[in-house]
Amino acid sequence: MKETKILTKDLNLYYGQKQALKQIAIDIPANKVTAFIGPSGCGKSTFLRVLNRMNDLIDNVKITGEVLIEDVNIYEKNIDVVNLRKKIGMVFQKSNLFPKTIYENLVYGPKINGIRNKKVLDEIVERTLTQAALLDEVKDRLNDPGLSLSGGQQQRLCIARALAVEPEIILMDEPASALDPISTAKIEELIHELKSKYTIVIVTHNMQQAARVSDQTAFFYLGELIEYDKTTKIFTNPAKKQTEDYVTGRFG
Amino acid sequence: MLDITKKTKDIQGFIFINVIRALFFILALLLILLLGKIVIEGASKFNIEFIFSSPTNNMTSGGIGPAIFGTLAVTFIMIIFAVPLGVFSAIYLNEYAKDTFWTRIIRTAVNNLAGVPSIVFGLFGLGFFILFVGRGLDNVLKTGLLFGQPCLLWASATLAVLVLPVVIVSTLEALNSVPKSHRDASYGLGATKWQTIKYVVLPQARPGILTGTILAISRGAGETAPILFLGAAFFLPTLPVTDICIGDYCIPMINPMQQFMYLAYHIFILATQSSDPSKTMPIQYGSTLILITLTFLLNITAIIFRYRFRKLLGKTK
Numbered sequence A: 001m002k003e004t005k006i007l008t009k010d011l012n013l014y015y016g017q018k019q020a021l022k023q024i025a026i027d028i029p030a031n032k033v034t035a036f037i038g039p040s041g042c043g044k045s046t047f048l049r050v051l052n053r054m055n056d057l058i059d060n061v062k063i064t065g066e067v068l069i070e071d072v073n074i075y076e077k078n079i080d081v082v083n084l085r086k087k088i089g090m091v092f093q094k095s096n097l098f099p100k101t102i103y104e105n106l107v108y109g110p111k112i113n114g115i116r117n118k119k120v121l122d123e124i125v126e127r128t129l130t131q132a133a134l135l136d137e138v139k140d141r142l143n144d145p146g147l148s149l150s151g152g153q154q155q156r157l158c159i160a161r162a163l164a165v166e167p168e169i170i171l172m173d174e175p176a177s178a179l180d181p182i183s184t185a186k187i188e189e190l191i192h193e194l195k196s197k198y199t200i201v202i203v204t205h206n207m208q209q210a211a212r213v214s215d216q217t218a219f220f221y222l223g224e225l226i227e228y229d230k231t232t233k234i235f236t237n238p239a240k241k242q243t244e245d246y247v248t249g250r251f252g
Numbered sequence B: 001m002l003d004i005t006k007k008t009k010d011i012q013g014f015i016f017i018n019v020i021r022a023l024f025f026i027l028a029l030l031l032i033l034l035l036g037k038i039v040i041e042g043a044s045k046f047n048i049e050f051i052f053s054s055p056t057n058n059m060t061s062g063g064i065g066p067a068i069f070g071t072l073a074v075t076f077i078m079i080i081f082a083v084p085l086g087v088f089s090a091i092y093l094n095e096y097a098k099d100t101f102w103t104r105i106i107r108t109a110v111n112n113l114a115g116v117p118s119i120v121f122g123l124f125g126l127g128f129f130i131l132f133v134g135r136g137l138d139n140v141l142k143t144g145l146l147f148g149q150p151c152l153l154w155a156s157a158t159l160a161v162l163v164l165p166v167v168i169v170s171t172l173e174a175l176n177s178v179p180k181s182h183r184d185a186s187y188g189l190g191a192t193k194w195q196t197i198k199y200v201v202l203p204q205a206r207p208g209i210l211t212g213t214i215l216a217i218s219r220g221a222g223e224t225a226p227i228l229f230l231g232a233a234f235f236l237p238t239l240p241v242t243d244i245c246i247g248d249y250c251i252p253m254i255n256p257m258q259q260f261m262y263l264a265y266h267i268f269i270l271a272t273q274s275s276d277p278s279k280t281m282p283i284q285y286g287s288t289l290i291l292i293t294l295t296f297l298l299n300i301t302a303i304i305f306r307y308r309f310r311k312l313l314g315k316t317k
């Protein structure tokens, strides 16, 4: 029995005159990994950003329809975007650590939430680094600049940083696209670990990755949600011809 | 056969580089001659006494203490006006204002203002600060002729207006150089706009803002034209200082309502209205040397900031 975490209805998004998302209706389950796949420019990142209202930061974006998270419409007027984003963490395609130390990167979120107690902050650092399977690699160098880590470590630190504000949902936009196979494997393992506690939505261009890590897969094409189903179904027996062409790499 | 040993001839490049080299040497030579002349002629005056004492005998002897004091006082008040206003305006323009027709006009205007000749600012200061604001204040407050005349306050305010666009432009540049991805990271963690600016944007932009601001200030401190009719005095026996007393305790404070002597203006006076050039010439060189040293010190500070900033970035890359 699965519980719905995120539900969208008739969702349209326009960048100025240009429509980037068309009538998206999707139902994302809690404590599962949902993958978004689709060709470049089809609106995956745009849709991901709809879910934590990052598009508010871009001028000229118009959104219609509903996005319900635990039955609350997050585009309602009385919603506090700042609190919403604390509940919904985000990991970006390119690691975007602050030019601060590893420790400072991790405590940034807790600190802006008013946590000042050094002991509590230390605990958070240890917990999140353990969760991100990074503790052994960085525990002796917490005061080194975050940007001195390797690319894969940086990306895992970004995940740890997102976990530090104790979100319920984690949105990941191609988190492993710039990484080597070993780092990618570590991140996929991490996603697997995290899913018991968090609802995860991941955008990926890597079909195998989608197949490996996700429970549900959504296929987007030209701003439309073409097909959305169990990952095994999408990859073995998709209902639509377009989906089949895409997942088998026969896309025109 | 593959021939990779024969050198490719790049005659245009060769000529180009050497012309640039020659021009560079001419420029460096001119600069060295200029500075060398000032240093050699002014060195004899570069001492404590000259720096602290007042001119005597119709400026043919004595020091330039009041002019240095005036320059520092004007610069100090100019900083108080220009820096907070400029930095906050830039933060507003870059971070808060939407990209509309009007904000674009404002940006263009700021950029153009940075290139307006300084004498125009002087006339503006005379017209706006002294005649409009000053006389207006005098009328309203019934203070006779207190605000509506040339003085340190209006000179500082005018120089502040002069350096304001430069401060804004360099702050804008520094803010712009902070990557959007860092802001996104901050917002993604649930930070408010102000928290993002305070903890992510400003720390990264700070060295750039400081560098730009210091260079703007050093430009302002060396200006002559705008303060010509704003209170710079030919000769003043006293400093623009008044004691502020609380009970028996008195502290000397800069009095912004008085006239003042000013290094750049002092040099101008010595050069154009000397009563005895043979005697004033060394003083003139000495003053120039000190003015150059002051601006040089400011620029060095800016360079140190920039250097430390680069090092910080280098370490983190």
Ligand SMILES: Nc1ncnc2c1ncn2[C@@H]1O[C@H](COP(=O)(O)OP(=O)(O)OP(=O)(O)O)[C@@H](O)[C@H]1O
Residues within 6 Å of the ligand: A015, A020, A038, A039, A040, A041, A042, A043, A044, A045, A046, A047, A058
């Ligand atoms: N800020 C923006 N302003 C205007 N148009 C935009 C903006 N961001 C994205 N778009 C457009 O919206 C469409 C969807 O973009 P989006 O970034 O969501 O694609 P994507 O599926 O994530 O692609 P990719 O796989 O290459 O990351 C594209 O046509 C893009 O050009």
Ligand SMILES: [Mg+2]
Residues within 6 Å of the ligand: A044, A045, A046, A173
């Ligand atoms: Mg994308």
